[in-house]
Amino acid sequence: MIEALRTPDERFAAVPDFDFPVRYVDDLPGYEGLRGAYVDxxxxxxxxxxxxxxxxxxxxxxxxxxxxxxxxAGARVVAPDLFGFGRSDKPVREADYSFAWHRAYLLALVERLDLRRITLVVQDWGGLLGLTLPVDPGFAARLERLIVMNTALAVGVSPGPGFEAWKTYALSTHDLPVGDIIARGTPQITPAEKAAYDAPYPDATYKAGARVFPALVPVTPEMDGAAVSREAMGFWSGRWTGKSFMAIGDADPVLGPPAMQALRKVIRGCPEPMIIAGGGHFVQEWGEPIARAALESFNAA
Structure with a gap:
């Protein structure tokens, strides 16, 4: 049984500009008793x-x-909160988090909701996990398009000293200042938006996932997630025939233009990326023009 904390709903009462329906699931096989949240x-x-x-x-x-x-555009949007984040339950032991565990949860949720004609929209760990989902034939059959931003396939190689410093900092900082971290690369966000990033965490005991996730990135070939990420490279380079759109925040020091151009070479048929000048790692904070440009690109292709 995984011990987990649940953020009180009132913590989200003042979250601005996010009045979308939230649903919960707590009976997925292998995750019984853990409540996962998702916008639907x-x-x-x-x-x-x-x-x-x-x-x-x-x-x-x-x-x-x-x-x-x-x-x-008339579509359905599903945006899950990974366990340890957002409105989803937060396991308190860092050892309960793993690449495979989170990846399997996403596959199970997609299956439960029976999502079809999926446009996969990913960034950061959303890409580390999400780009591996099509290795599963059931998910690949549901996938139609891709929007990819500031992320990577973690095939067992370290992204470099900048990432290693971030990993060390996250693991060693018990009360990780989440809002400050995100605001550092997105100076345009308001105090209320910064507070929304802190809302899931009443105190440091809720932050095990935030602390441990950098250490879960497969930076050596034998780590959990590296093998399936290598399989995913084969999917995107050889079997992918859908439409793709890439946006890059060019001020990201770790997953900026060099890393993303390398990923672009892996994604079969990926067109020239949209460059967000001055855009940081959390490039969705520049998201409206990115979303519009992606739809225009898909419609023109």
Whole structure:
């Protein structure tokens, strides 16, 4: 039994510009008793779904500027909060977090919701996990398009000293200042938006996931997630035939243009990226023009 904390609902009462329907699931096989939260907006009967996967230490709130654009296009939007983040339950032991455990949860949620004609929208850990999902044939059959931002496939190689410093800092900082971390690269966010990034964490005991996620990135070939990430490279380079769109925040010191151009070479048919000048790692904070440009690109292709 995994011991977990649940953030009180009142912590989210003042979250701005995020009035989308939130649903919960607590009976997925292997996750019984753990409540996962996800935004589920737009017509459920539509055949096209934007599956928006956040990273670390953010939550689905990061997509608030993109979701309205997708909804206006007539689509359904599903934006889960990973366990340890957002409105989802937060295991208190760092040892309970793993690449495979989170990846399997996303696959199980997609299966439960029976999502079809998926546009996969990913950034940071949303990409580390999400880009591996098509290795599963069931998910690949549901996948139609890709929007990819400031992320990577973690095939067992360290992203470099900047990432290693971040990993060391996160692991050694018990009360990780989540709002400050996100605001550092997104100077345009308001105090209320910064507070929304802190909302999931009443105190440091809720932050095990935020602390440990950097250490879960597969930086050596034998780490959990590295093998499936290598399989995913084969999917994106050889079997992928859908439409892709890439946006890059060029001020990201770790997953900026060099890392993203390397990823672009892996994604078969990926066009030239949209460069967000001055855009930081959490590039969804520039999300409205990105979402509009992605839809225009898909419609023009």
């Amino acid at each position: 907006a737009g017509p459920a009967e539509t055949q096209r779904t934007f599956l928006c996967l956040h990273g670390e230490p953010s939550w689905s709130f990061l997509y608030r500027k993109m979701i309205p654009v997708f909804l206006k």
